[in-house]
Amino acid sequence: MSEVMNQSELNDEPLSWLAFRYVSDEMSDAEVVEFESRLNPDSPAFELAACEAVARAVQLNDVVAAASEPVSSPAPQTTFEETGRRDVAARRVSLFAASITVLVVGWALTLPSPKPPAEVADSPAPQPLETESGELVQIWADSGDEQLSVIEEVQMPPADDLPEYFSTDVPEWLLAAVQTRDASPASPEVLEN
Amino acid sequence: MPNSDGEDRIEPDSVADLYRQHAGEMRAFLAGVLRDRELADEVLQTVFRKALEKGHTATENIRSWLFKVAWNESMLVRRVQNRQTSGLQKAARSRGILEGVPEESEAAAVRQETVDQVRRAILQLPDEQQLVIRMRIYEEKKFAVIAQELKVPLGTVLSRMRAAMMKLEKSLGRHLDE
Numbered sequence: 001m002s003e004v005m006n007q008s009e010l011n012d013e014p015l016s017w018l019a020f021r022y023v024s025d026e027m028s029d030a031e032v033v034e035f036e037s038r039l040n041p042d043s044p045a046f047e048l049a050a051c052e053a054v055a056r057a058v059q060l061n062d063v064v065a066a067a068s069e070p071v072s073s074p075a076p077q078t079t080f081e082e083t084g085r086r087d088v089a090a091r092r093v094s095l096f097a098a099s100i101t102v103l104v105v106g107w108a109l110t111l112p113s114p115k116p117p118a119e120v121a122d123s124p125a126p127q128p129l130e131t132e133s134g135e136l137v138q139i140w141a142d143s144g145d146e147q148l149s150v151i152e153e154v155q156m157p158p159a160d161d162l163p164e165y166f167s168t169d170v171p172e173w174l175l176a177a178v179q180t181r182d183a184s185p186a187s188p189e190v191l192e193n
Numbered sequence: 194m195p196n197s198d199g200e201d202r203i204e205p206d207s208v209a210d211l212y213r214q215h216a217g218e219m220r221a222f223l224a225g226v227l228r229d230r231e232l233a234d235e236v237l238q239t240v241f242r243k244a245l246e247k248g249h250t251a252t253e254n255i256r257s258w259l260f261k262v263a264w265n266e267s268m269l270v271r272r273v274q275n276r277q278t279s280g281l282q283k284a285a286r287s288r289g290i291l292e293g294v295p296e297e298s299e300a301a302a303v304r305q306e307t308v309d310q311v312r313r314a315i316l317q318l319p320d321e322q323q324l325v326i327r328m329r330i331y332e333e334k335k336f337a338v339i340a341q342e343l344k345v346p347l348g349t350v351l352s353r354m355r356a357a358m359m360k361l362e363k364s365l366g367r368h369l370d371e
Binding site (some may be wrong): 014016017019020022023024025026033039040041048051052054055056057059060061062063064065066067068069170171173174175177 | 208224263308
């Protein structure tokens with residue numbers, strides 16, 4: 001299709017469409033040469049808008065590709081028997097863990113309580129544990145449902161296949177440069193952009 | 194920070210800010226020119242190293258300067274590589290490289306929001322445009338193949354694709370600018 005396009009037709013095409021064809025490899029060699037002259041800063045035909053259009057075409061292509069993917073298949077079904085076996089095993093593990101906990105706590109209670117250090121003994125008496133824990137329990141009880149609903153609301157399915165265009169993690173070498181600068185003595189350096 | 198020539202370089206903090214602002218756009222530009230995301234990521238690092246070393250010599254807008262450096266570095270890489278003709282097919286495959294990279298939840302949410310918006314926008318397109326979009330971008334078929342499979346003229350496929358992309362770009366303008 002590209003061969004039938006002449007120069008004037010190419011210039012009439014919207015830049016974004018040309019950029020899409022460029023990144024999709026849907027241009028003839030002649031068209032590629034012409035379009036790349038717009039990307040080349042040393043060329044008189046250079047256009048910053050063409051560079052921006054290429055970036056946007058790639059981003060659009062990727063987002064559309066991610067959006068076009070079929071919804072991921074549901075988790076494999078487990079049979080009732082499998083679930084039942086897992087439940088029995090989980091109950092056994094829980095019972096064992098609870099037994100160990102009771103034994104350890106009981107043993108700890110039989111030990112003589114250590115003397116508090118002097119500075120701790122001199123400090124003001126702490127709030128009774130009952131009051132503090134009671135308040136915490138109340139706060140937890142009051143806010144629990146609300147927090148749970150918020151968590152449920154913000155849960156979103158991941159968009160794993162989309163590239164990191166929105167990720168702005170600074171590379172490690174740049175962080176190292178910043179740290180090196182911070183570690184060095186202050187100097188009257190000029191910020192320049 | 195004065196270099197060996199006694200010139201003041203751009204502060205690393207400022208380059209880090211530049212990276213945050215422009216890395217996404219530069220990476221996309223490089224991927225479009227090089228048709229290889231892994232390579233694009235490597236060149237991206239070079240571009241911002243150059244910004245640290247020579248950014249202070251820029252006489253134009255720093256974003257224009259970054260595009261200029263990105264182009265020149267791409268051409269250097271291209272000279273030592275055979276030009277790949279698989280277009281974004283290779284790029285799309287190399288998306289997997291980034292799959293294991295952890296990301297900030299905020300960025301993931303923004304991406305998910307963008308994908309959801311595009312999905313809605315695609316569903317609003319006429320069926321024939323949706324089909325062309327899917328065959329070209331998701332199934333990675335060339336326009337000529339799509340025309341053959343759909344038994345329609347190539348011009349019809351191009352018109353549908355172009356109309357669809359224009360609409361999607363318009364609906365996505367805000368997100369892509371971010």
